[in-house]
Amino acid sequence: MYKQDKSINNTQRIAFSKKYALIGFALTLLLNTSFSGAVEESSSHIDESKENSGQRKESIVVITNLMTQEESIAVHNLRSIFAMRLRRWGKEDRLEVFVLPDDHPTHSSFTKSILHTFPHNLRRIWDRRAYSGTGQLPNVVSTEEEMIEKVSNTPNSIGYVTKHHYRDSAKVVELER
16 A cells, blocks of 8 residues: 555646646635625625614814815825825925724724725735834824824824814815725
8 A cells, every 4th residue: 555655747737736726725715705705794794783773973084284285185095104104295295104902993994994904904005014124003092082182282293083073273175985
C-alpha cells in the first residue's frame, strides 16, 4: 500500500493539489459571499425593526468651526478627511478632525450612512496610518456636546453630531453627493 502511494508521479500530484486548491478557493468565496450577505440582511433587519418599534434613526450633520469658509463638501472629500488622508483645507489651513468613540451610536450611524463604511474599517485605516508613521489619529471626544464645544472653539475643525444635539455655535456643512 505504501508503494502505491509513492508511485504517484509529479503530474498527478500537481493535478491533485490544483484540484483541492480550486475547491478551497471556491469554498472560501462561497463562505465570504454568504457571510457578507448575511451581514447586510441582518443590518437591514435591524434598521427595519428600529423603524417599526418607533425609534427613528436620527439624521447626522457634519459641523465645522464658524470661521471655516467652506459651505459644502463633497462626500468623497469627507471620506478622505475622516480617513485622515486629507489634512488641509486649501494650501495652509490644517484640519483638526474630531470623532466620537468607536462604540458610540452616532459614530456608527455617521460611518455607515455618510461615509459608507463600518466603524471598525475606519479604525483599521487610522491605526495603519498612525502606527506606520504616515498619519495621525483623529481627536476623540466622549460626547456630542463635547464635540460641538471642541469644533466651535478650534479653528479649521470638523466633526459630526445628530441634528438633535446641534447648536448654532458651529456651522453645518452641506454634503455634495
